[in-house]
Amino acid sequence: MGVNSTPLLGGDGFITTTIESFANWGRKNSLWPMPFGTACCAIEMMGVFASRFDLSRFGAEVARFSPRQADLMIVSGTITYKMASVCRRIYDQMPEPKWVIAMGSCTCGGGPFDSYAVVQGIDEFLPVDVYVGGCPPRPEAVIDAVMKIQKKIELQGAPVV
Amino acid sequence: MSFDLSSLTDSLNTEFPGAVKTIIEYRGETTLVVLKEKVSEICRSLKDDFGFTFLADLTAVDYLEVKTPRYEVVYHVHRFGPEFDENIRIRLKAEVEGKEPTIDSVTPVWSGADWLEREVYDMFGIEFTGHPDLRRILMPDDYEPFPLRKDFDVRNREASKRSFEKELERGTE
Numbered sequence: 066m067g068v069n070s071t072p073l074l075g076g077d078g079f080i081t082t083t084i085e086s087f088a089n090w091g092r093k094n095s096l097w098p099m100p101f102g103t104a105c106c107a108i109e110m111m112g113v114f115a116s117r118f119d120l121s122r123f124g125a126e127v128a129r130f131s132p133r134q135a136d137l138m139i140v141s142g143t144i145t146y147k148m149a150s151v152c153r154r155i156y157d158q159m160p161e162p163k164w165v166i167a168m169g170s171c172t173c174g175g176g177p178f179d180s181y182a183v184v185q186g187i188d189e190f191l192p193v194d195v196y197v198g199g200c201p202p203r204p205e206a207v208i209d210a211v212m213k214i215q216k217k218i219e220l221q222g223a224p225v226v
Numbered sequence: 227m228s229f230d231l232s233s234l235t236d237s238l239n240t241e242f243p244g245a246v247k248t249i250i251e252y253r254g255e256t257t258l259v260v261l262k263e264k265v266s267e268i269c270r271s272l273k274d275d276f277g278f279t280f281l282a283d284l285t286a287v288d289y290l291e292v293k294t295p296r297y298e299v300v301y302h303v304h305r306f307g308p309e310f311d312e313n314i315r316i317r318l319k320a321e322v323e324g325k326e327p328t329i330d331s332v333t334p335v336w337s338g339a340d341w342l343e344r345e346v347y348d349m350f351g352i353e354f355t356g357h358p359d360l361r362r363i364l365m366p367d368d369y370e371p372f373p374l375r376k377d378f379d380v381r382n383r384e385a386s387k388r389s390f391e392k393e394l395e396r397g398t399e
Contacts, residue, residue, distance in 0.1 A: 146386035147366050150393040181373050181380050182365070190394075 089222035092136070092162070093215045094124040099135030099159060101152055104142030106169035109201040118204040123211055132158040137214060139207070140191070141168035145182045153190050162223035166210045167193045170200045231256060231316075234276055242267055257317040265299075265320045266330040266356070272303060273335050280304040281332070282315065284342035286322075286350045290376035296324030297352060301332070322352060331357040349374035368392060 082090075098120070102110055113120050114128055121127065125137070132155045144152055156165070167187050170176035173196045175185035187193060194217060195210040231249075235258065238245045242264045250257040260268050272278040283302040290296055301318040322329050331354035332339045343354045344363040351372035354360060362369060366389035371378050 146383075146390040147364075149390055153394065179381055181371075181378075181383055182386055185383070190390075 085222060085225050088225045089218055092223070093218040096123065096125045096137045096164075096211065096214065097135045098125055098128045098137045098139050099132050099155065100128045100130070101138055101140045101155065102142050103144060103148060104171065106141035106172070106201040109204060110139060110141045110168060110207065113204040113207045118208065120208065120211065123208070123215070125211060132156075133160065135159050136163045137166065137211075138163065138191075139166045139168055140172045140187050141201075143171040143176065143178060144184045144187055146184055147182070149184050149187075149190055152187070156191055164194045164214050164217070165191050166195050166197060166207070166214065167191075168197045168207060168210070169202055170198060173198060176200060234272075237275070238268060238271060241271060255317065257319060259319045259321070262299075262320040262322055262329055265318070266332055266335065268318070269301070269303070269332045269335045276305065277307075278303040278305045278314075278316075279336075280306065281336035281338050281342075284332070284339055284346065286346045286352055286374075288350060288374065288376045290324075294324070295321040297322040297327050297350060299329055299346065299352065327352040328355055329353075330355055333357055348372070351375065366390075366393070 100107070100110055100114075102108075112118055128139075129135075136159065138156055138159065140152060156163070165187075167173045171178065171183070172187050175183050179185070184190070195213045197206050197210045199206055235246045235249060238260075242261070245261050245264050245268055246258050247261060248259040250259070280303065281301065282304045283300075285300050287298045287300060288296060289298065299320045299322055301320075303316060303318065305312075305314045307313050320329060327350070329352060331343055333343065333354075334356065340358065341363060343357050344360060346352055347354060347357075347360055348362040348364050349372060361367065365373065366386075369385055369389050371382075371385050373380065
């Protein structure tokens with residue numbers, strides 16, 4: 066069994082690659098999300114993680130609330146200026162390389178809340194990789210965003226230090 | 227034992243002359259407009275003598291350009307009774323002037339008033355004398371305006387941004 070018996074590779078199969086593309090292949094298939102949910106979108110995000118949509122199929126395993134173990138931040142929900150500093154601090158605590166998904170209208174652009182307290186888009190203080198529109202977006206849209214992140218890692222990757 | 231509102235107002239008016247300025251009955255709700263200066267004593271009497279042990283809500287209204295005095299602080303007080311019709315809720319209103327609005331705190335009467343008064347201070351800028359810890363509760367500590375005042379532009383994000391940028395300068399790690 067295993068590589069040795071794979072007919073495509075012949076007897077003692079081997080693969081040539083570079084360290085960088087190998088590392089990026091690994092990164093792309095083992096994204097660990099840091100859920101930052103503040104409002105209704107967070108409920109939809111739980112749906113993405115739960116059995117029906119099951120983000121684990123993408124190697125994006127059960128989300129845990131530790132920024133030190135995460136490399137993908139999913140910001141879902143209205144972000145106020147008072148919450149923004151907390152969001153930024155958690156992002157800063159995540160190790161490099163890291164990516165950000167802005168999930169839902171509020172996160173992308175303030176949504177309906179053109180008010181004194183709400184940040185009009187988290188790109189005011191975070192570098193966003195993928196924006197997901199919708200109020201709230203369907204779980205499929207979030208899965209699509211994760212796949213876009215995977216594509217981005219595959220094509221651009223991050224330097225191996 | 228049913229509730230007798232007139233005996234309550236009579237007793238309050240005897241104890242604190244002029245305490246109850248107006249009584250408004252509307253759709254089964256009772257509102258007493260009371261003297262601002264006497265509000266903490268009135269509340270104490272409501273709790274101790276008439277059994278209104280529960281402060282259900284405390285908030286304020288800004289009547290800018292509608293009427294003077296500009297603000298009203300509103301108290302919803304509740305009395306629990308063993309029978310359904312002995313559960314009584316009445317509303318108190320105290321008028322507060324627009325310039326440097328202050329009113330006595332009712333935290334010594336109902337300790338639940340603590341956060342509610344902080345919220346009113348945060349949103350309207352009404353100061354509660356005698357409050358144990360009068361700080362902002364929803365908005366950042368160094369936020370200047372009072373967002374629920376009618377002359378505040380609710381779309382003005384400048385003050386929020388300033389507080390956020392100061393927070394970032396203080397360090398994120």
